[in-house]
Amino acid sequence: MKNKKIETQIIHGNKQYPFTGPVVYPIYQTSNFRFKNSSIASRYSKGDESVFVYSRIHNPTVNQLEQKFTELYDNKATLFCSGMAAISTTILALCKSDEEILTIPNLYGGTYHYFNEVLPKFKIDIKTFEPNSLEDLLYLITPKTRIVYFETPTNPTINLVDIQKLVKIVKKIEKEYNKKIYTILDNTFATILNQNPFKYGVDIVIESTTKYLGGHSDLIGGLVVSSNNTAQKIKNLRKYTGSIMEPFTAFLLDRSLKTFLFRVKQQNQNAIELAKALEKHRNIIRVLYPGLKSHPNHELAKKQMRGFGGMLTIEVVGGLKNAIKFCNNLKLAVNAMSLGGVETSVSIPVLSSHIGLTKSELTRQGVTEGMVRISTGIENIVDLIQDFYQSLNKLK
Ligand SMILES: Cc1ncc(COP(=O)(O)O)c(C=O)c1O
Known part of the structure; x- marks a missing residue:
């Protein structure tokens, strides 16, 4: 179409390019899809999934x-x-x-x-x-x-x-x-x-x-x-x-x-090394990580898991007061609710994921006040261990 008016041009541009194979799949940021003709519109309802209609559907x-x-x-x-x-x-x-x-x-x-x-x-x-x-x-x-x-x-x-x-x-x-x-x-x-x-x-x-x-x-x-x-x-x-x-x-x-494999490998590696290091600290009551020999389900973990994952939980001495102090004194690991990120994060279950549960519900689930859940990121492990140790050393 030639000599389009500006109102039309700002919507359609001067030229509409057909896709010629982008390296990265484009974002179809559209709610609506136009049909070549009205008979195509009915094809989707008859099961033809190649016809896009509306982005709430697909x-x-x-x-x-x-x-x-x-x-x-x-x-x-x-x-x-x-x-x-x-x-x-x-x-x-x-x-x-x-x-x-x-x-x-x-x-x-x-x-x-x-x-x-x-x-x-x-x-x-x-x-x-x-x-x-x-x-x-x-x-x-x-x-x-x-x-x-x-x-x-x-x-x-x-x-x-x-x-x-x-x-x-x-x-x-x-x-x-x-x-x-x-x-x-x-x-x-x-x-x-x-x-x-x-x-x-x-x-x-x-x-x-x-x-x-x-x-x-x-x-x-x-x-x-x-x-x-x-x-x-x-x-x-x-x-x-x-x-x-x-x-x-x-x-x-x-x-x-695209980087999932590399991230998870590094998170697994950091988790096992951190778990082993934390097990030795005097201010830790226990470390729960399936990759540790001390874990009650270690044999099952070896059977059903290909890697032991990046999630571990520690219990510090002194209950909730010390769990809070420990998290506050960390310099690298972030205190945040979610998990699985490239940055190591910590959270206190009784103040986050398990807040609002009654004492008996917590007991039934085996959750204690001194627990801190850790999600390891992909940082250098020496830095991570140093960070956790400096914070643990401050507990009485
Ligand atoms: C094990 C597990 N399942 C499901 C969810 C819910 O996921 P989302 O927050 O993406 O809704 C979470 C969130 O923390 C989770 O930890």
Whole structure:
């Protein structure tokens, strides 16, 4: 079109370039997609996913990243605007009133509140099982059970759940009842690099991409990976919960993914070295890290984890007062709630992820006031140990 007016030009420019193969996938920052002609508009509703319609339903930038994750996990990936959006949408897509979910007591705080305060309003019951006593599932699972939901390693006690054993028990009962019982694992702490739940037959893997996958503390997102069939159900609901990932977030996450392997390797390495160094300090009561021989689940960790991860928890002498003092005196590690970033961070569970829980809830979850959760970054380990030691030395 020649001699366009300025109003038209500022929208369309002088020339519209066809894509000639950018090195980086572009951000399709658009809500709406134009159709070549009206007959194409109906193709999407007939199942042709190559026709884009509206970015609350799907978007090319998000789509291409979903394809990447699908290849990475060898199962169908669906992206969300947060980890909690991924969790809440998945549960609602698969579970209905008068059904129940079985789960572990020490869940991530957001999930814990969603399970205990929101789902009961929809008559979905929550029951718990002890990770160290999986045989209990044999009598806890009932014909009403639709989902067995768990995390491993757990937050903040870094306890492990035997994935293979759990799946085996659930599949056995599933057969007896002749109904689908979904096993769902929140793999955020370990990530697919350190632990592949699909190897043990888990149905659905969820990750908050805000953590290790994003890795730079600058985005919020969630990922669900499942069979094609299940993914279709989850995607259908995502349309109506409006919880798809933003195109710009998908761009950032795609960029993060390129260094994911290197970051996680370094975080793992720093975690084991820091854990070993901290175990020797006089002001530490215990260090909880699956890579340590002293960890009660060390043998299980060696069996089911490919790397021991970047999450560890310490308990300092002197309870909460000293936990606060220790965090305040750190010079490198940042005192922040989230985890999985390139910077080492610390948080006190009773003041952050587990705030508001009653004394008995904390005791049941094994959380004490002197605990400090650590997420190792990719800094030089000598600097990190020096920082932790100078702060620990100040405790009485
Ligand atoms: C284990 C775990 N799962 C899920 C979430 C929720 O993720 P998001 O904050 O991205 O909604 C978090 C957040 O801290 C988490 O630690």
